[in-house]
Amino acid sequence: MATETEIVEEETHGEPEHSIEETIEEPGEESVEEPVEEEPKEETRSALPGDLIGTSEEFIPRDGAYLDGGNIYAAASGIVNINKKERSISVTPVTNMPPHLQVGDIVIGQVTDVKDSVALVEIAGIKGKGEREIVNAEQAAIHVSNVKDAYVKELYYEFAPFDIVKARVLDLRNMRLSTVNKELGVMKAYCGNCRAVLKVDNNKLKCPKCERTETRKLSSDYGTGII
Numbered sequence: 001m002a003t004e005t006e007i008v009e010e011e012t013h014g015e016p017e018h019s020i021e022e023t024i025e026e027p028g029e030e031s032v033e034e035p036v037e038e039e040p041k042e043e044t045r046s047a048l049p050g051d052l053i054g055t056s057e058e059f060i061p062r063d064g065a066y067l068d069g070g071n072i073y074a075a076a077s078g079i080v081n082i083n084k085k086e087r088s089i090s091v092t093p094v095t096n097m098p099p100h101l102q103v104g105d106i107v108i109g110q111v112t113d114v115k116d117s118v119a120l121v122e123i124a125g126i127k128g129k130g131e132r133e134i135v136n137a138e139q140a141a142i143h144v145s146n147v148k149d150a151y152v153k154e155l156y157y158e159f160a161p162f163d164i165v166k167a168r169v170l171d172l173r174n175m176r177l178s179t180v181n182k183e184l185g186v187m188k189a190y191c192g193n194c195r196a197v198l199k200v201d202n203n204k205l206k207c208p209k210c211e212r213t214e215t216r217k218l219s220s221d222y223g224t225g226i227i
């Protein structure tokens with residue numbers, strides 16, 4: 001019964017009302033619309049010397065860019081300019097790009113490996129010079145003699161892979177780092193058992209999850225987030 005009444009209602013409402021008036025096209029309107037022309041846009045991104053920024057099939061290399069074997073590379077640190085109209089690519093040098101390391105710089109890095117006499121560190125940034133701006137990670141090493149003033153029995157007691165460390169650059173030739181200083185050393189460490197972030201507990205590190213204790217050459221800024 002209910003379905004029958006619904007059908008009847010639909011039929012009565014189906015009459016068109018003002019549809020004819022609304023669909024009338026005004027003949028003059030089409031010519032008013034301007035043809036949509038794409039403006040040549042210029043994209044920007046940053047590059048370091050040697051970065052692949054394009055190919056010769058795409059662009060003509062201009063200032064700050066060079067062609068090598070069909071690829072176009074940045075010749076300078078700076079902003080990549082793509083001129084679509086001209087199909088050219090160039091690099092405008094920027095002076096505040098990632099600086100080069102200098103002896104005495106304090107760097108932040110991650111321990112990648114610990115051997116008998118050295119801990120290997122991948123440098124991620126330089127303190128006070130834009131920690132997050134360094135693109136090319138550099139490999140460095142902390143020798144067992146440069147860990148702390150006190151005698152180091154086992155380097156494995158001082159560093160572990162994945163540790164975040166703060167260290168001073170000793171020399172650039174061999175990329176030696178030192179953590180001999182109160183505020184230098186491990187800034188953040190992970191539990192070797194469950195990977196949780198370790199907390200300082202009486203000059204040792206304790207895992208809040210599995211209660212495991214570990215030792216490190218700790219920075220006085222451990223766990224503070226201060227770099």
Ligand SMILES: [Zn+2]
Nearest residue numbers: 191194207210
């Ligand atoms: Zn744990």
